Amino acid sequence: MNIGSLFIIAVSAIFINNFVLMKFLGICPFMGVSKKLDSALGMGGAVIFVMTIASAVTWLVQRYVLDKHGLDYLQTIVFIVVIASLVQFIEMFLQKSIPDLYKALGIFLPLITTNCAILGVTIMNITEKYSFIGAVVNGLSAGIGFTLALIMMAGIREKLDLADVPSAFKGVPITFITASLMSLAFMGFSGMKIG
Amino acid sequence: MTAALVLGLLGLLLGLALAMASKAFYVEKDARIEKVEAVLPQANCGACGYAGCAAFAEAVVKGEADINGCIPGGGDTASAIAGILGKKAGKTEKKVAIVHCHGPVSEMKNKFEYQGIADCNAAMLLHGGDSDCIYGCLGYYSCIEACPFDAIDVTEKGGVRVNEEKCVGCGACIEACPKHIIELKPASKQVDVLCSSKDKGADVMKICKVGCIGCKKCEKICPVDAIKVHDQLAVIDYGLCISCGKCAEVCPTHVIHDRLASRFAEGKRTPPVISSEKCIGCTLCAKSCPVQAISGAVKEIHEIDPGKCVSCGICVDKCPKDAILWDGN
Structure with missing residues (x-):
């Protein structure tokens, strides 16, 4: 796998197949944690972190455990269990070894343990038949794409707070409309030919 | 069979790993x-x-x-x-917020008609707000929005007044106010200047009936030099103030507010009286009096000279026998 194809995987995961805006995965944190830029950054950091590590570990589990025994159909449940324990493990590790990072990611780490975006990226790694490096790059880029969408949304929502929104649209409705407009904008990337 | 085995083993392994990790990475809290x-x-x-x-x-x-x-x-x-x-x-000492403005928002002639967001910080962006007075309350109630304890009320003229019983002194309103007219003061102090205008008297009179005109009457009458006029604005030094309310009585524009005055008949403070039955002549009141208005020898009934007394009420709190009668308490 050369640099070029890794680049394609990255660009595709960040923009063309953005997890939130194109695949509609991870909508819950996208709506829930995008009120303030600070928390959006924390959440984004945690997602990048977990997606990258989960991609690596689940790829190994798939290749050396599931494929070996012909247990592909157990993929979903095994991945959920593996990701959940992995995040738990990382949390404990961070609290002991890198308390500063633990404080920065804080509550967001356990929050995203069972998020569909994480499971989605790990399963996508397998269905797209990525190599190990490819899977890790895909996980990292998917996390970056998620963070990008989250930060843009938080920026817009902070401005929306001050805007004169008709009362019927105040709060969640205008947020959904904003999200769909952002999604439309990202559709502009689809069909783009890279490489 | 393999499925159950693999899943079971995986679960067991992960569980063991987590159990070990929680021991190895235990953080003592x-x-x-x-x-x-x-x-x-x-x-x-x-x-x-x-x-x-x-x-x-x-x-x-x-x-x-x-x-x-x-x-x-x-x-x-x-x-x-x-x-x-x-x-x-x-x-x-408990501290509470005080808004240094009477807030006659409804009486202010507005510089222009503001139709933007009803938020002080937003209004402030347009030439410092639509109010004629560039120092005072804008009346879009950002402080009320910011208060987590619901402790700020709207006055009948559209200004804001802190409810000192509910206020806990967290300072959230101080952050929210773009005019910086809110500050914290000791809750025990009863007298406040409700104006922040540094304009000259004549200019203040033109736009506001309850603004400080810098006449210095308060400065002259204060028995403890706690109130001073700087930049055409009277400011109380809460560290020196004895809350006697003399300044509030002489203020021609009633910009100084005495919270205790309303407890008296006719809204004016009267000197306390020492009950001759209860007084044991301990001299504590005489020692505490900031203007030496109490006289009397040890173990004899003390007396307050109404001519000297400024009705601050300090002696009332000091008396161990509750022998000093006063409407202010």
């Missing part, structure tokens, strides 16, 4: 942090300067924060924390 957190008000107002009650609790236990750092909690919380940590709490 001070049990006192939780106890301290439990006695905090849990308003997460941030008045202590930390991110929330939990962060403050941790800082207190580590010794980084003062025991009496929790302003809303006040003395009770401080002594509860002191009990947990085995330290002594310093004395904390």
Whole structure:
């Protein structure tokens, strides 16, 4: 796998197949944690972190455990269990070894343990038949794409707070409309030919 | 069969790994942090300067924060924390917010018609707001929005007044006010200047009936030199003020507000009277009087000279026998 194809995987995961805006995965944190830029950054950091590590570990589990025994159909449940324990493990590790990072990611780490975006990226790694490096790059880029969408949304929502929104649209409705407009904008990337 | 085996083994392995990790990466947490957190008000107002009650609790236990750092909690919380940590709490005086403006918003001729967002900080962006007075309250109630304790009321003229019983002194309103006319003061002080205008008297009169015109009458009458006029504005030094309310009585524009005055008949303070039956002649009141208006020898009934007395009420609180009668209490 050369640099070029890794680049394609990255660009595709960040923009063309953005997890939130194109695949509609991870909508819950996208709506829930995008009120303030600070928390959006924390959440984004945690997602990048977990997606990258989960991609690596689940790829190994798939290749050396599931494929070996012909247990592909157990993929979903095994991945959920593996990701959940992995995040738990990382949390404990961070609290002991890198308390500063633990404080920065804080509550967001356990929050995203069972998020569909994480499971989605790990399963996508397998269905797209990525190599190990490819899977890790895909996980990292998917996390970056998620963070990008989250930060843009938080920026817009902070401005929306001050805007004169008709009362019927105040709060969640205008947020959904904003999200769909952002999604439309990202559709502009689809069909783009890279490489 | 293999499926059950693989899944079971995987679960067992992961479980074991987590169990081992929780031992290997065990972080010792001070049990006192939780106890301290439990006695905090849990308003997460941030008045202590930390991110929330939990962060403050941790800082207190580590010794980084003062025991009496929790302003809303006040003395009770401080002594509860002191009990947990085995330290002594310093004395904390309760502080409350005071808005230095009468806020006659409804009487102000507006510079222009503002149709933007009803928010002081937004209104401030347009030439410092639509109010004629560039110092005073804008009347879009950003402070009320910011107050976590619902302690700010709207006056009949559209201004704002802090409810001192509800106010805990967290300072959220101070942050929210773009005119910087709110500050914290000791809750025991009863007299305040409700104006922030530094304009000359004639200019103030043109736009506001209840503004400070800098006439210095208050400065002259103050028995303890606690009120001074700087830049055409009377400012009370709460450290010196004895809350006698003399300045409020002479103020021609009634910009100085005496909270105790309304408790008296006709809205004017009267000197306290010493009950000859209860007085034991301990001299405590005479010692506490800032203007030496109380006379009397030891073990004899004391007397207050109404001519000298400024009706501050300090002696009333000092008397151990509750022998001083006063409407202000």
